[in-house]
Every structure is written in C-alpha cells, then in structure tokens.
Amino acid sequence: xxxxxxxxxxxxxxxxxxxxxxxxxxxxxxxxxxxxxxxxxxxxxxxxxxxxxxxxxxxxxxxxxxxxxxxxxxxxxxxxxxxxxxxxxxxxxxxxxxxxxxxxxxxxxxxxxxxxxxxxxxxxxxxxxxxxxxxxxxxxxxxxxxxxxxxxxxxxxxxxxxxxxxxxxxxxxxxxxxxxxxxxxxxxxxxxxxxxxxxxxxxxxxxxxxxxxxxxxxxxxxxxxxxxxxxxxxxxxxxxxxxxxxxxxxxxxxxxxxxxxxxxxxxxxxxxxxxxxxxxxxxxxxxxxxxxxxxxxxxxxxxxxxxxxxxx
Amino acid sequence: xxxxxxxxxxxxxxxxxxxxxxxxxxxxxxxxxxxxxxxxxxxxxxxxxxxxxxxxxxxxxxxxxxxxxxxxxxxxxxxxxxxxxxxxxxxxxxxxxxxxxxxxxxxxxxxxxxxxxxxxxxxxxxxxxxxxxxxxxxxxxxxxxxxxxxxxxxxxxxxxxxxxxxxxxxxxxxxxxxxxxxxxxxxxxxxxxxxxxxxxxxxxxxxxxxxxxxxxxxxxxxxxxxxxxxxxxxxxxxxxxxxxxxxxxxxxxxxxxxxxxxxxxxxxxxxxxxxxxxxxxxxxxxxxxxxxxxxxxxxxxxxxxxxxxxxx
Numbered sequence: 001x002x003x004x005x006x007x008x009x010x011x012x013x014x015x016x017x018x019x020x021x022x023x024x025x026x027x028x029x030x031x032x033x034x035x036x037x038x039x040x041x042x043x044x045x046x047x048x049x050x051x052x053x054x055x056x057x058x059x060x061x062x063x064x065x066x067x068x069x070x071x072x073x074x075x076x077x078x079x080x081x082x083x084x085x086x087x088x089x090x091x092x093x094x095x096x097x098x099x100x101x102x103x104x105x106x107x108x109x110x111x112x113x114x115x116x117x118x119x120x121x122x123x124x125x126x127x128x129x130x131x132x133x134x135x136x137x138x139x140x141x142x143x144x145x146x147x148x149x150x151x152x153x154x155x156x157x158x159x160x161x162x163x164x165x166x167x168x169x170x171x172x173x174x175x176x177x178x179x180x181x182x183x184x185x186x187x188x189x190x191x192x193x194x195x196x197x198x199x200x201x202x203x204x205x206x207x208x209x210x211x212x213x214x215x216x217x218x219x220x221x222x223x224x225x226x227x228x229x230x231x232x233x234x235x236x237x238x239x240x241x242x243x244x245x246x247x248x249x250x251x252x253x254x255x256x257x258x259x260x261x262x263x264x265x266x267x268x269x270x271x272x273x274x275x276x277x278x279x280x281x282x283x284x285x286x287x288x289x290x291x292x293x294x295x296x297x298x299x300x301x302x303x304x305x306x307x308x309x310x311x312x
Numbered sequence: 313x314x315x316x317x318x319x320x321x322x323x324x325x326x327x328x329x330x331x332x333x334x335x336x337x338x339x340x341x342x343x344x345x346x347x348x349x350x351x352x353x354x355x356x357x358x359x360x361x362x363x364x365x366x367x368x369x370x371x372x373x374x375x376x377x378x379x380x381x382x383x384x385x386x387x388x389x390x391x392x393x394x395x396x397x398x399x400x401x402x403x404x405x406x407x408x409x410x411x412x413x414x415x416x417x418x419x420x421x422x423x424x425x426x427x428x429x430x431x432x433x434x435x436x437x438x439x440x441x442x443x444x445x446x447x448x449x450x451x452x453x454x455x456x457x458x459x460x461x462x463x464x465x466x467x468x469x470x471x472x473x474x475x476x477x478x479x480x481x482x483x484x485x486x487x488x489x490x491x492x493x494x495x496x497x498x499x500x501x502x503x504x505x506x507x508x509x510x511x512x513x514x515x516x517x518x519x520x521x522x523x524x525x526x527x528x529x530x531x532x533x534x535x536x537x538x539x540x541x542x543x544x545x546x547x548x549x550x551x552x553x554x555x556x557x558x559x560x561x562x563x564x565x566x567x568x569x570x571x572x573x574x575x576x577x578x579x580x581x582x583x584x585x586x587x588x589x590x591x592x593x594x595x596x597x598x599x600x601x602x603x604x605x606x607x608x609x610x611x612x613x614x615x616x617x618x619x620x621x622x623x624x
Contacts, residue, residue, distance in 0.1 A: 030612040037610045125611075252605070259611060260601040264591050266615040271583045279576050289572040293564065298349045299437075299571060300342040303578040 004035050007134065012107065015134050019109055022126035025119055025269075033126055036133035041255075043075075043132040044242055047157030049143045049150055049179065054163045055189040058225035060142050061099045063235055067138055068105035075131035076100075076108045077124060079143040079153055107131070121152040122265045125258075128156060152265075154182055156258055158251060159241045161234070163187045164203070166195035171202045180206055184218065185237045191222035191230065216244055284309075316347050319446065327419065327446050334438035335423055337431055337581075345438055348445035353567075355387075355444040356554055359469030361455045361462055361491065366475040367501040370537035372454050373411045375547055379450055380417035387443035388412075388420045389436060391455040391465055419443070433464040434577045437570075440468060464577075466494055468570055470563060471553045473546070475499045476515070478507035483514045492518050496530065497549045503534035503542065528556055596621075 006014035018036075021028050048056050057078070064074045100106045111124060124141065131139045141157055143150035154160050162183035164174055167190070174180055186207070188199050200220050207218045219237045223230030245251040279285060288302045297305075318326035330348075333340050360368050369390070376386045412418045423436060436453060443451045453469055455462035466472050474495035476486055479502070486492055498519070500511050512532050519530045531549045535542030557563040591597060600614045609617075 030610075033612055034610050038607055041607070256601050256605050259604045260591075260597060262611050263597070263601060263604065263614055263618070264587060266611055267587050267618060268584055270615060270619065271587065272580055275576060275579050275583065279572070285572060285575065289568050289575060292571045292575065293568045295350055295353070298342075298346050299574050299578055300345055302575055303582060306575070306579060307582065 015107065015130065018130045019127050022130060023111055023123050025123060029126065033129060036129060039133040040129045041132065043136050043139045045128060045139045045141070045157045046159050046161065046238060047141045047154035048161040048163060049154045050163035052144055053167065054165045055225045056142050056144065056163050057098065059163055059187065059189060059223060059231065060140050062225055062228055062231040064100055064106050064140060066231065066235055068103050072105065072137045073135060074106045074138045074140065075136040076106065076140045076142060077127055078108065078110045079124065079141065079150065080110055080112045119269055122262065122269055124153050125156050125262050151178060151182060158245060158254060159184050159238055161185045161187060161238065163189050164199060165190040166193045166199050171199055175206065184216065184241050186218065186220040187223050187234060188220065189223045189225050192224050196222060216241070324419065327442065330442045331421055331439050334442060335435050337435060341438065345441060348441060351445040352441045353444065355448050355451045357440060357451045357453070357469045358471050358473065358550060359453045359466035360473040360475055361466045362475035364456055365479065366477045367537045368454050368456065368475050369410065371475055371499065371501060371535060371543065372452050374537055374540055374543040376412055376418050376452060378543065378547055380415050383417065384449040385447060386418045386450045386452065387448040388418065388452045388454060389439055390420065390422045391436065391453065391462065392422055392424045431581055434574065434581055436465050437468050437574050463490060463494060470557060470566060471496050471550055473497045473499060473550065475501050476511060477502040478505045478511050483511055487518065496528065496553050498530065498532040499535050499546060500532065501535045501537050504536050508534060528553070
C-alpha cells in the first residue's frame with residue numbers, strides 16, 4: 001500500500017509521515033495536498049493562543065479529553081515558540097507532559113516555529129488539511145508566545161480562544177500583542193488565583209466596542225484547567241461560536257479569507273525560494289555585491305538591476 | 313536648506329528624520345540611500361545580542377560612554393522585541409532609562425521589531441548607513457530577544473558581542489538560539505552573581521571548536537555593567553577583533569557578505585510588496601479563492617496559476 005492509501009485507511013503512522021512532509025516543506029507537499037484536498041473542510045478548527053504560562057496546554061488537554069470522551073476525533077497541533085528565550089516549554093517536554101498520551105481519539109503533534117519564517121504558517125495550514133482529511137472532527141492549534149507567526153496561525157482557525165492568567169499584567173500585554181482583536185472567546189485561566197475577577201472585568205470592558213460592532217457576545221470565561229472547572233462552559237462557548245459562524249454564511253466568509261491569505265503566503269514562499277536559489281547559484285550576484293561594496297552602485301540600484309534581468 | 317543638506321551639515325533633527333524615513337520604508341528610502349551611500353563604510357559596526365535581562369543596554373551605555381569620553385561619535389540602534397511577552401522592556405522605557413541622554417557625542421534610536429517581518433532587517437541596515445554617512449565613528453546595534461530578526465540584525469555588524477548573565481541557564485539557551493555561532497566576543501555580565509565563573513568555563517568549552525577552526529580567540533569576558541567592571545576589557549576585545557578583521561581583508565569579505573544578504577532581503581521585500589499590492593487589488597484573486605474554497609482547485613494549483621499569469 002502506498003503512503004496515501006495507508007493514510008486513507010486510517011493508519012496513524014501514515015498520518016504522521018504526511019505531516020512531517022508538509023512540515024519540512026518537501027517537494028512532495030503539493031502532491032499530498034492535491035490528493036487530500038477534496039476530503040477537507042469538515043473539521044472544526046480551533047485556535048488557542050496567549051502568553052506563556054497561561055495554561056493553554058492544560059486547557060487544550062481538558063477540552064480535547066471531553067471531546068474524546070464523546071467519541072470525537074481530535075487533532076492537536078502545538079506550535080512551539082520561535083525563541084528559546086520567550087519562556088515557553090520545549091517540544092519534547094510539552095508532548096511528554098500531556099495527559100492525553102495514549103488516548104486513541106487524540107493525535108498530538110508539535111511543530112517548532114524557530115527559524116521557520118513565513119513557512120510555518122503555510123505548513124500549519126497544510127497540517128490542518130491533513131488532519132481534516134484524516135477524519136478528525138476537531139483540530140486544535142495551540143500557539144505559545146505571540147509573535148506575528150503565532151497570530152497568523154491562530155487566524156487559520158474558525159474560532160480563536162485567547163487564554164490569559166491573572167498574573168503578570170496579562171491584559172495589557174494581550175492588548176499590545178493584538179490578541180484582543182483576534183479572539184472570539186476569552187478565558188481567564190487559573191481563576192482561583194488573586195486578580196482573576198479583576199482581569200475578567202477588564203477584559204469585559206475592553207470587549208465592549210467589539211460587542212457593539214458585531215452580533216457576537218465575545219464571552220469571557222473563568223477556568224481552572226488543572227481541576228477542570230469552567231472547561232465545560234468553554235466547550236459550550238466554542239460550540240456556540242461555531243453555530244454563530246454557521247448562520248449567514250460567516251464560516252464560508254472566514255474560510256475564504258483564510259484561503260486567500262494562504263494563497264498569498266504560498267506565493268511569497270515560492271518567490272522567496274526562487275530568490276534564495278538564484279542567490280546561491282548566480283555568479284552575477286557576487287559581482288554585483290562587489291560593485292555595491294566599491295560604491296559603484298547602491299544596494300537598491302543592484303536590486304533593480306536584478307529584478308530587471310529577471311523580467312526580461 | 314533641504315533635509316539632506318541639513319543632514320550633511322550635521323543637523324541631528326535631519327538625522328532623525330532620515331532614520332524615520334528608512335524605518336517606515338517610505339518611497340523616499342531609495343533616494344536617501346543613493347544620496348548618502350558614497351559617504352558610508354567608515355564606521356565600526358558593533359552588534360550586541362543575548363537574552364532579555366543580560367544587561368545589554370547597561371553594557372552598551374557604559375561602552376558608548378567611554379567612546380564618547382574619547383570624543384568618538386557613537387550611534388546606537390536599539391531594536392525592541394517582537395513580542396511584548398518576550399520579557400524585554402519597551403521602547404519608551406528603554407530610551408528613558410539610558411544614562412547617555414544629553415551626551416552630544418551619542419545618538420540613540422529605538423526601532424520596534426513587532427510586525428516588521430523581513431522589513432526590519434533592511435531598515436536597520438539602512439539606518440546604519442544613515443548614521444555612518446552622518447559621521448558616526450561607532451554604530452552599536454542592540455537587539456533584545458533572539459528570534460530570526462535579531463540574528464539577522466546582529467549579522468549586519470562587523471563585530472558581534474553576545475551578552476549572557478549567570479541566571480536562568482543562559483548558556484544552554486544561547487546554544488539553542490544559535491548565538492554561540494554568531495558571536496565574536498562573549499560577555500558574562502552580572503559577573504558578581506553566583507554561577508558566573510561556571511558560565512565562563514562553559515562558554516570557553518563550547519568555543520573550543522571555533523577557536524581551533526579560526527585564527528581568532530573568541531574571548532569570554534566577565535563584566536559588571538552597573539559598576540563598569542570589565543567594560544574597558546570589553547572595549548579592548550572589540551578593538552582587537554576590529555584589527556583582526558582589518559588583516560587579510562576579512563572586513564571586506566564580511567561586508568561583501570552583508571551586502572549580498574542585504575541585496576537578497578531588498579529583493580524579497582520588493583517582491584513581497586508586489587504580491588501584497590496585487591493581493592489587495594486583483595479581483596482574480598477573489599475568484600481564485602472562491603474556486604479553492606469550492607475545491608475546484610488546491611491552494612498550490614491556484615498559486616501556480618497566479619505565478620504563470622505574472623510571468624506572461
């Protein structure tokens with residue numbers, strides 16, 4: 001059996017192999033997506049993001065556990081931080097410490113964002129397609145840290161959950177990072193700690209404007225992921241958002257926007273790859289760099305010259 | 313007097329305006345670089361990077377203060393972190409807390425990396441050109457946090473200083489982040505704290521391989537930036553590295569590599585801008601996204617179609 005046949009037969013090893021292919025952006029990517037694409041579009045895509053330490057993994061594990069208990073098939077993509085200094089845990093550790101290991105309805109995959117630049121966002125989108133075609137009912141994308149890449153990834157989702165904790169001025173930081181604008185559902189986790197009620201109030205105030213402009217309630221929920229408190233309500237809020245999207249074609253609009261953005265990123269990646277290939281192989285670039293070094297040309301003049309040569 | 317005339321007459325306001333132009337990537341960028349480019353290439357470019365909390369700003373301030381006391385003219389570009397969660401201080405605060413405010417030999421400029429993607433690296437390079445043409449003897453680029461952008465920026469420098477502190481397992485993290493490969497000079501700051509001697513030893517061990525392969529000593533220095541201890545030695549090490557580069561044309565080789573890389577980034581930025589412009593204006597993209605949504609086409613097939621249309 002070919003890899004794709006195994007995949008369509010429900011082989012988890014084949015699923016992993018295909019995700020590795022799209023993650024590594026191998027030449028086979030395009031063929032894989034072409035083969036699976038007709039079987040996609042069914043899964044609910046949930047994104048969850050927020051600062052390190054907010055307890056996102058625990059929330060995801062609880063929520064995924066509940067879904068799995070209802071015989072829902074869940075795929076989790078955990079995107080690890082770009083920088084080892086950003087405070088998140090690392091790949092291996094995160095997978096190891098998850099409570100879901102061994103649950104046959106749940107598939108967990110870590111993807112590292114470091115050095116990936118634009119490519120990670122495209123890769124994550126493709127990994128969602130793979131999980132979707134595999135028959136997962138829910139795909140949860142979890143991003144630690146909130147750089148541009150993380151925002152991009154969160155926006156592949158149909159529903160975005162922003163998770164904060166009462167510690168360390170999270171609400172101000174969330175605003176700065178643009179999280180308040182991308183969230184559909186907000187969670188104050190570690191709600192048994194001091195400052196939780198305050199944070200809920202602050203978030204509610206910040207969300208007033210969005211609530212006025214959109215017919216969605218942007219709920220703010222209090223949870224304690226470690227005990228499971230509030231996780232059922234989170235699940236309900238996510239489902240309600242899903243129903244909301246279903247009305248008036250909102251889901252279609254969102255997904256078309258996602259596809260357009262994905263298209264754009266694929267184009268950018270392709271062009272970057274072309275530039276890179278020429279950069280490494282074209283002897284004229286060395287000569288041009290010499291000319292720029294000798295001030296016979298500015299960097300921009302040299303760039304114009306290269307672009308003109310490409311166009312002709 | 314035109315802005316450029318004022319700039320060449322030594323007007324600091326004009327300097328700030330030109331840096332704002334290159335930072336915002338305005339249409340005038342290219343003309344500015346063309347006008348100033350012949351007067352560049354004289355300044356020593358120093359990059360300093362490392363995890364948040366290593367005391368880079370304090371080190372830079374001390375070192376810049378010493379240079380200024382010798383009547384050297386210094387320009388500092390402080391690149392602020394991409395993510396508000398990465399632990400660094402913010403723009404306004406960093407400028408405010410600097411001890412150099414009011415020193416007429418020193419010009420300090422913050423540039424924010426958030427959302428800048430590839431553009432920041434190009435902008436920082438151009439800002440260095442502006443400072444260089446203004447007559448600065450030293451240009452110090454300080455980056456907080458260590459994502460890809462920060463690594464790029466550090467590599468615009470002739471000499472890269474990696475600053476760590478004895479806290480929080482910095483040496484392992486520095487290795488993970490690729491800092492051990494880009495540093496020319498290493499600093500263990502806060503050397504009066506516990507673990508400093510250990511960290512120096514670890515760094516020395518890690519650097520053994522590089523020392524064997526390159527005729528440079530990759531010194532590891534212990535400093536206490538708050539008291540100034542070791543800062544003179546850091547200055548000496550940086551100057552020695554500069555002399556080392558001067559021998560056997562190493563500086564020329566490094567700068568040509570930088571220019572080639574800058575050229576590449578300018579090309580990528582140009583192409584990205586073109587993609588972005590078409591993305592927002594081309595009605596065909598919407599139609600294509602619809603086709604992709606309806607599964608009449610994969611995202612990659614649509615991208616191929618767009619590229620083919622561009623080529624013809």
